[in-house]
Amino acid sequence: MAQRFLVTGGAGYVGSHLVAALLDRGDDVVVLDSLRTGHRAAVLPGARLVELDLADPSGVDAVLADGPWGAVFHFASLSLVGESMRLPFRYLAENGVNAIRLIESCVRHGVERFVLSSTANLFGTPETVPIPETARIDPGSPYGESKWMIERALLWAGRIHGLHSACLRYFNAAGADPAGRLGEDHEPETHLIPLVIDAALGRRPPVEVFGTDYPTSDGTCIRDYVHVTDLADAHLLALAKLVDGNVTWNLGNGAGHSVLAVIRSVEHVAARKVPHRLGTRRPGDPAVLVAGAKAALSAGWRPKFAALDDIVRTALAWRDAHPGGYGDPAPEHVRPSS
Ligand code: UDP
Numbered sequence: 001m002a003q004r005f006l007v008t009g010g011a012g013y014v015g016s017h018l019v020a021a022l023l024d025r026g027d028d029v030v031v032l033d034s035l036r037t038g039h040r041a042a043v044l045p046g047a048r049l050v051e052l053d054l055a056d057p058s059g060v061d062a063v064l065a066d067g068p069w070g071a072v073f074h075f076a077s078l079s080l081v082g083e084s085m086r087l088p089f090r091y092l093a094e095n096g097v098n099a100i101r102l103i104e105s106c107v108r109h110g111v112e113r114f115v116l117s118s119t120a121n122l123f124g125t126p127e128t129v130p131i132p133e134t135a136r137i138d139p140g141s142p143y144g145e146s147k148w149m150i151e152r153a154l155l156w157a158g159r160i161h162g163l164h165s166a167c168l169r170y171f172n173a174a175g176a177d178p179a180g181r182l183g184e185d186h187e188p189e190t191h192l193i194p195l196v197i198d199a200a201l202g203r204r205p206p207v208e209v210f211g212t213d214y215p216t217s218d219g220t221c222i223r224d225y226v227h228v229t230d231l232a233d234a235h236l237l238a239l240a241k242l243v244d245g246n247v248t249w250n251l252g253n254g255a256g257h258s259v260l261a262v263i264r265s266v267e268h269v270a271a272r273k274v275p276h277r278l279g280t281r282r283p284g285d286p287a288v289l290v291a292g293a294k295a296a297l298s299a300g301w302r303p304k305f306a307a308l309d310d311i312v313r314t315a316l317a318w319r320d321a322h323p324g325g326y327g328d329p330a331p332e333h334v335r336p337s338s
């Protein structure tokens with residue numbers, strides 16, 4: 001039977017792909033998004049968009065009063081690790097406090113299931129790789145710390161009020177909707193795969209490789225790239241598991257790819273050279289982050305786009321078709337030459 005879901009941040013990158021997955025299976029979806037970083041065009045027809053900032057607790061409360069809700073999915077947040085190192089209190093206050101108020105409002109209105117978009121940044125520089133779900137929490141930034149605050153608030157919401165919750169710790173979300181409806185469009189873009197693709201397409205300056213002296217096989221950082229549609233699938237599975245209790249999953253493919261390997265993958269898939277230059281380390285980057293996703297895999301999660309080339313292929317298709325992203329005017333350097 002179709003259910004009704006609230007998705008905060010449903011106009012953003014991962015949130016919009018979850019909205020697509022819910023709509024595809026026939027559910028009703030209300031998206032709550034300030035559109036500060038999300039895009040109106042990323043909310044697919046069929047979902048209702050409420051343009052609202054989570055900093056407005058009475059507005060949020062009025063939306064939640066209009067239940068019943070099958071669950072609340074919470075994506076809306078500031079999400080730039082580097083920015084959080086400059087603006088720690090903004091991240092702790094906005095991400096942490098807004099989410100805690102949202103959880104409180106969920107409890108007040110009888111919401112029984114809550115799914116949180118969390119992060120591998122909780123593990124900081126890990127002691128063991130792949131990182132198991134049980135690894136020590138030591139956030140690498142105020143961004144990660146703010147997600148940990150929310151995970152702790154959910155723990156207490158569960159113990160005291162019986163709210164069931166899933167904390168899904170993403171590794172490096174990448175790729176785009178395989179049907180071509182949605183993709184990745186951040187301003188500013190700081191993520192490796194879109195920057196490498198745009199450099200290959202001649203829409204951005206050469207990519208800078210942040211550090212070549214890490215203790216890895218080629219000296220560049222290793223990350224675990226996970227397809228955004230596979231992340232959306234994991235949310236649906238986690239939701240189904242929330243009848244039995246709480247869920248804490250690491251979401252990644254368990255395979256690491258270096259920055260140079262990502263460049264080679266894009267060169268292979270796009271059949272173009274990627275202009276790049278070797279640069280210095282970016283502060284705060286751990287050498288290797290790879291997921292031990294045992295809990296999600298034993299619950300039945302089966303990523304469909306585990307191979308890096310397949311992830312890159314979907315990302316390339318969307319960026320190729322959307323030179324200016326979601327229709328916001330393209331900056332000068334990304335406009336294709338006519
Ligand atoms: N990276 C890079 N050049 C860039 C952007 C990123 O070398 O212009 C590297 C970065 O240092 C990291 C990896 O690519 O090792 C993935 O970075 P991204 O910002 O995409 O995700 P993060 O791992 O920081 O969440």
